[in-house]
Amino acid sequence: MKNNNRKKQKHYGDVRPKNYRAIYEEKFYDILFQLRYPLMTVIFFTTIGVLALMIINGKSDGTSVLNYFFHTVITFSTVGYTEGYDVDPQHLMMNRFFATIFIIISIPFVYMYGLVTTVNVFINSNIAEIYNYWRMYKAMEQLRGHYIICRFNGITRELMKNLKRRGIKFVLVEPDPSLEQDIKDFGVDFYVIDEPHKRSVLLGVGIEHAKGLVTAFEDNTQDLSVIVTARLIRPDKEHFMVFATATTEGAAEKMKLLGANEVIVPDVSVGRRMTSFILHPPSPVLSGFLEKIAYGERTDIDIMEIRIDSNSDLVGKKLKDIRMRQETGATIVAIIRADGKMKIAPSGETEIKEGDSLIVLGHPKALKRVEEFFESHQIENEEEVART
C-alpha cells in the first residue's frame, strides 16, 4: 500500500518532457520581439532630440538636460508646449528651427509608428489569454497524485464530472484542437491539446507523479498506443493504474496483456445492464441505489474492499473485538471468504480469517479512517517481523 520507497526510475529512451509552461513563456517573449523596432525609434529619436538641443543651446548642466528631455518627449507625443525653459535669445531661432524639423520627422516615426505600434501589439497579442495558459500550466506542474484522461468525449465527460465532485485532480489530453472551446466550456481545470501517445506529452502532463491514466478513444489502436507508452514510462501496475475502453472483447484482452489494469467494453457493459433490468425489474426505491454507490454518484456514501493477508494481526479475531465501527464509523456489510463464499451482514461473533475480503460501507471520510485502521494493524505486524 505504501509507495514512499519507490525511487525515481529512469524511463526508457530518456525523452525530455514537453514543457507547456515554456511554450507560453516564449509567446510573451514574442510580444517583446514585436516591440523591438517601435521602441528603438522612440529611444533613437529621444537621444537625438536631447543631444541636438544640448548642442544648439550649448548647455549641458542637469537642469537644462532635463528640460531638453522634457521638450523632446512633449514634441513627439504631440502634447506640444513651447520651450519649458528660458532660451538664450541668440539660440532661440536655431532652437525653434530644429524643433520644427524635429516635429516633422519625429511625429510620423515616433508617434505614428513607435507609439501606435506598441499599443497595437499590446491590444492584438492576447496577453491575458497567454497569461491564463501560462498560469494553468504552471499550476499543472505542481500536480501530484492526479489522473491523466485521454480524449474528450461522453465517457470522459461523465468521468470528469464525478472526479470533480470528489475533488480528484486530473489533466485532460485531447488531440483534436477543434474541441478546445468545448473543453473550456465544460470547465476542465487542466488540459493540453496534444497527442497522448507521445512520451514527451505524457511526461509533460506529469505522468511520473500521476496516480493513473484513463484512455477512452473510439479507436482501439489509439488506446493501445497510449497504454503501451504509459506502461513503458510507469511499469509498476500497482502504483500506476491504467484504465481503458475497447470496442471488442478481443481488443480488451490485448490491452490488459499490454498493461491496462482494467478495460471496459462499453457495448458489453450496457448490454449486461440491460439484461439485469429484465432479470431484476427496477423498484422505485432500491433501483440504482447500489449502482449509485458503486459508480460514485453519491458523495455521502461509498463502498470499499479490504483484503486481509497473513501480515494482519486481525486474523483470528472476532468482528466485535476489533472495534472497527466504533473507531471509524464505517460498517462491514459482507465478508467474502478465501474460497469465494459470501457472508452477508456478518454478526459480531464472526471471525476474521486469512484471505478474507471485507466489504465496508460508509461515508468517504470514514472509509479513509478504515484504510488507516487496517494499515496500522499491518505495519505493527511488519515491524514485529523485522524485530524477530
Added chain:
Amino acid sequence: MINWGKVWSDFFIFLALTSNVGFIFSHDPYQLVIAIGVNLLATVLKFGAKKILAAELLATALVADLHLIPATILYFMETHVPLAIGLAIGAAVANVISIVMLVIEIIFEYQKEEEL
C-alpha cells in the same frame, strides 16, 4: 553572404561598449547621453532574439542599463559624480561580457552551419 540583420544588431552592441568607455575617459555629458541612448537601443535589439545565449545577452544588457540610468541621474544632479563614473565602469564591464558571449554565440552558430 553578409547577414545585414546581424551587422545592425552587432553594431549597436559594440557601440554600446565604445560609447560607454568613451564617457568613462571624457566625463563628457554629451558622451553620456549618447552612451545611454545606445545602451537602451542595444537592449531593445536583444528582445525576442532566439539564440543560444539569448537570456544571458538580455540580462547583461539590462545590467548595463541599470548601471547607466542611475549614473546619468547622479551625473546631471552633480551630486555623486565619482559614483556616476563608477557605475559607468560597471556598465562597461557588463558590455564587455555581452561581447564575449556574442563571440561564443558566433562560434556556436558557425559550428551549426558546418554540421548542415
